[in-house]
Amino acid sequence: MHLEVAAFPVHQARLGAPAAYDAGALTIDPDIVRRLVLDDPRIADVQLELAHPGESVRVLRALDAIEPLHKPGAAVSAFPGFLGPPRTAGHGLTHRLAGFTVVQVTDFPFPASGVQAFEEGVIEMSGPGAAYSGCADRVNVFLVLTPGRAVSNVDYDDAVRRAALRVADHLAALTIGHVPEHVETFDHGGEHAGRHRVVWVHQVRAQGPMVQSFLYGEQISGMLPTVLDPNELLDGALVGANYKTGSKTPTYVHTRHPSLLALSARHGRELHVAGVIVARGHHENEFLKERSAHFVAKLATVQRADGALCTYEATGNTHIDFMLTVQALERAGIPAASVVHEYGGPLGDDPPLVDFVPEAITLASTGGIDRRLSLPAVDRVIGGARLAHRGEPAHGPLDLPIQELFAATATMNERGALAVDY
Amino acid sequence: MRIVHYLNQFFAGIGGEEHADMPPGSRPGAVGPGLALQKLLGGNGEIVGTVFCGDGLIGDRPDVVVPDIVTLIDAFAPDVVVAGPAFGAGRYGLGCARVCAAVGARLRIAALAAMAPDNVAVELHRREIVIVPTTATAVGMPGALAAMARLALRLGRGESLGPAAIDGYVPRGRRMNTWAQASASARAVALLQARLRGEPFSTEVPLPRYDRVTPPPPVADPARMRLALVTECGLVPAGNPDHLEWVRASKWLRYGLDGVDDLARGDYEVAHGGYDAAFAVEDPDRLVPVDAVRELARSGEIGEVLDAYYVTCGNHGVLGQMATHAREIAADLRRQHVDAVLLVAT
Numbered sequence: 001m002h003l004e005v006a007a008f009p010v011h012q013a014r015l016g017a018p019a020a021y022d023a024g025a026l027t028i029d030p031d032i033v034r035r036l037v038l039d040d041p042r043i044a045d046v047q048l049e050l051a052h053p054g055e056s057v058r059v060l061r062a063l064d065a066i067e068p069l070h071k072p073g074a075a076v077s078a079f080p081g082f083l084g085p086p087r088t089a090g091h092g093l094t095h096r097l098a099g100f101t102v103v104q105v106t107d108f109p110f111p112a113s114g115v116q117a118f119e120e121g122v123i124e125m126s127g128p129g130a131a132y133s134g135c136a137d138r139v140n141v142f143l144v145l146t147p148g149r150a151v152s153n154v155d156y157d158d159a160v161r162r163a164a165l166r167v168a169d170h171l172a173a174l175t176i177g178h179v180p181e182h183v184e185t186f187d188h189g190g191e192h193a194g195r196h197r198v199v200w201v202h203q204v205r206a207q208g209p210m211v212q213s214f215l216y217g218e219q220i221s222g223m224l225p226t227v228l229d230p231n232e233l234l235d236g237a238l239v240g241a242n243y244k245t246g247s248k249t250p251t252y253v254h255t256r257h258p259s260l261l262a263l264s265a266r267h268g269r270e271l272h273v274a275g276v277i278v279a280r281g282h283h284e285n286e287f288l289k290e291r292s293a294h295f296v297a298k299l300a301t302v303q304r305a306d307g308a309l310c311t312y313e314a315t316g317n318t319h320i321d322f323m324l325t326v327q328a329l330e331r332a333g334i335p336a337a338s339v340v341h342e343y344g345g346p347l348g349d350d351p352p353l354v355d356f357v358p359e360a361i362t363l364a365s366t367g368g369i370d371r372r373l374s375l376p377a378v379d380r381v382i383g384g385a386r387l388a389h390r391g392e393p394a395h396g397p398l399d400l401p402i403q404e405l406f407a408a409t410a411t412m413n414e415r416g417a418l419a420v421d422y
Numbered sequence: 423m424r425i426v427h428y429l430n431q432f433f434a435g436i437g438g439e440e441h442a443d444m445p446p447g448s449r450p451g452a453v454g455p456g457l458a459l460q461k462l463l464g465g466n467g468e469i470v471g472t473v474f475c476g477d478g479l480i481g482d483r484p485d486v487v488v489p490d491i492v493t494l495i496d497a498f499a500p501d502v503v504v505a506g507p508a509f510g511a512g513r514y515g516l517g518c519a520r521v522c523a524a525v526g527a528r529l530r531i532a533a534l535a536a537m538a539p540d541n542v543a544v545e546l547h548r549r550e551i552v553i554v555p556t557t558a559t560a561v562g563m564p565g566a567l568a569a570m571a572r573l574a575l576r577l578g579r580g581e582s583l584g585p586a587a588i589d590g591y592v593p594r595g596r597r598m599n600t601w602a603q604a605s606a607s608a609r610a611v612a613l614l615q616a617r618l619r620g621e622p623f624s625t626e627v628p629l630p631r632y633d634r635v636t637p638p639p640p641v642a643d644p645a646r647m648r649l650a651l652v653t654e655c656g657l658v659p660a661g662n663p664d665h666l667e668w669v670r671a672s673k674w675l676r677y678g679l680d681g682v683d684d685l686a687r688g689d690y691e692v693a694h695g696g697y698d699a700a701f702a703v704e705d706p707d708r709l710v711p712v713d714a715v716r717e718l719a720r721s722g723e724i725g726e727v728l729d730a731y732y733v734t735c736g737n738h739g740v741l742g743q744m745a746t747h748a749r750e751i752a753a754d755l756r757r758q759h760v761d762a763v764l765l766v767a768t
Contacts, residue, residue: 114699
């Protein structure tokens with residue numbers, strides 16, 4: 001599978017007409033975006049907001065964030081299953097608005113409790129929270145949405161996801177006819193005798209509505225682990241729909257995951273990438289967790305893997321699925337090196353892991369997620385006057401644990417955070 | 423910089439085991455290993471005094487002896503206190519650690535001890551003092567003294583230490599966030615490659631040690647027992663009057679069940695962000711099964727049910743805090759003469 005990804009970086013975005021991409025400057029036509037979004041009656045209204053890195057901006061009620069992709073003139077679309085039929089992506093040419101994200105911001109129309117209650121991730125575009133906050137180092141357009149004629153929160157969520165992907169597709173298509181800043185080639189084929197074959201086990205979360213992931217347009221609840229070429233992820237095979245504060249993996253991370261980039265960069269030279277095993281996290285019981293763990297180990301064996309890089313989308317319950325998977329791999333004779341986020345309490349003196357198996361002897365840390373941050377007041381707030389789950393006024397100073405920032409765990413992995421003993 | 427050195431009777435040159443009950447004493451300047459330590463300190467610091475005590479005495483009567491030792495140390499007005507190295511000697515290690523801990527607590531002066539990582543004093547005191555790891559025997563004296571000199575000068579200048587692995591001390595049980603050049607995924611790939619190639623590797627997250635809870639024996643006569651309902655499910659009266667947090671709960675609560683046979687829909691809500699509570703909102707007995715235990719009590723299968731349930735929220739619970747909640751709830755259960763608990767987990 002041979003994929004060329006053409007990067008069109010966005011350094012500056014503005015609202016205006018006509019919609020255009022020109023050498024790092026993106027002009028977004030609000031009328032076109034409105035039309036694309038309001039095409040679905042389940043959404044009543046949309047306002048557009050922009051934010052650039054370093055601005056004194058705080059964003060509430062952010063759901064998913066998408067880096068726009070478009071496959072010019074191809075039979076297969078980016079984000080297959082959503083923007084086109086669920087046909088295998090990962091080959092040909094893909095245009096990418098590098099460093100830019102479309103972010104949905106909204107409340108849900110119906111009350112919910114427990115895990116279905118909305119736990120927003122807060123985006124801090126500047127200050128001490130920005131280091132841990134997803135999207136803080138990116139140029140963002142926020143689609144601030146008002147629910148329309150949706151019959152349930154799940155129904156509305158579906159409308160929101162599809163609308164954001166339509167907007168992302170439109171924006172990425174503005175690059176057609178322009179010269180990319182650079183083109184990356186991804187091809188994980190070939191035979192590399194003497195190189196270790198490594199699979200990436202990508203455990204993503206599906207607990208139910210509001211805590212979900214989509215593979216080729218379908219939710220992964222009930223899915224058995226399956227094998228993909230890494231290129232499929234680069235084209236948007238996985239779309240995030242997990243709205244749990246810091247633990248979510250947004251779509252822009254699925255399409256540029258640090259695991260994929262780390263392995264691809266070494267393919268053919270230091271190792272051979274033997275595929276991605278996408279597995280579900282958060283099975284309801286021990287039986288299903290064990291079944292999934294052993295399917296992962298079996299698929300890795302079928303892929304003739306010598307080793308596995310394992311990552312997972314938080315948190316506690318999914319961590320148990322994850323550790324069982326590490327154990328199953330190790331017992332199948334496939335050494336597993338894993339990425340884990342840590343707890344440890346506000347001071348870092350509490351035990352760092354929810355659960356572990358004795359086989360987990362090669363762990364990389366993404367740092368402690370429950371250390372607290374003092375965030376200063378901000379000039380501008382997007383997405384409401386008060387925090388959704390805490391009720392605190394949004395403009396003022398906030399004292400939060402890191403894990404309440406948007407996509408904190410994925411961001412800490414990407415940017416190289418770790419916890420060390422003192 | 424003024425430095426005071428603590429030694430046992432042997433390294434102070436007084437004598438061996440026959441002098442283990444020697445009371446605390448002090449001398450100006452450096453003594454024994456302190457002479458070599460002074461050379462390593464050079465002109466940056468001066469050992470102004472040496473304080474010593476018999477290992478047996480400080481081991482048997484720390485409550486009496488340690489305050490006297492602290493007074494002797496204080497008389498030299500030090501900027502920093504060093505103790506040992508004690509290597510693998512358990513009583514000497516404990517003496518060093520207790521003196522350092524007391525110096526920190528009472529004089530608010532930085533102190534460091536040196537001993538082998540498996541010295542019994544390390545696990546007891548590593549969270550409160552700085553410990554320089556040494557070999558098990560005095561063969562490692564030069565290295566131990568060099569590390570002590572380096573860290574004593576930094577502590578004496580009021581500097582805070584960097585990561586344990588870099589600054590060379592025993593981890594104090596705190597993990598702090600920092601940043602590496604590479605993503606965590608890239609570092610995991612490097613760990614995997616080292617392991618596959620048979621090269622040395624070192625995990626970034628040492629596996630923690632957790633307590634194992636031994637279940638108590640079964641209740642001898644259930645028909646006479648008093649049963650209580652305890653849960654981390656976050657079920658609270660509607661409106662959450664005591665503001666139980668939906669995540670990282672800072673409290674536990676007890677709610678009365680006097681005259682309640684069945685938890686009515688609408689009277690309760692769930693303060694817990696970790697599971698789908700829709701079924702519980704429909705019927706709160708699915709979380710706190712008052713209806714079922716009342717029925718068991720009526721039919722005589724169990725003795726009686728405590729007229730209250732205990733609740734906290736387990737979602738993202740900080741382990742240390744949860745252990746405190748558990749101890750407090752257990753103590754309260756004892757006061758209520760409860761024989762057994764139905765612990766509902768989510």
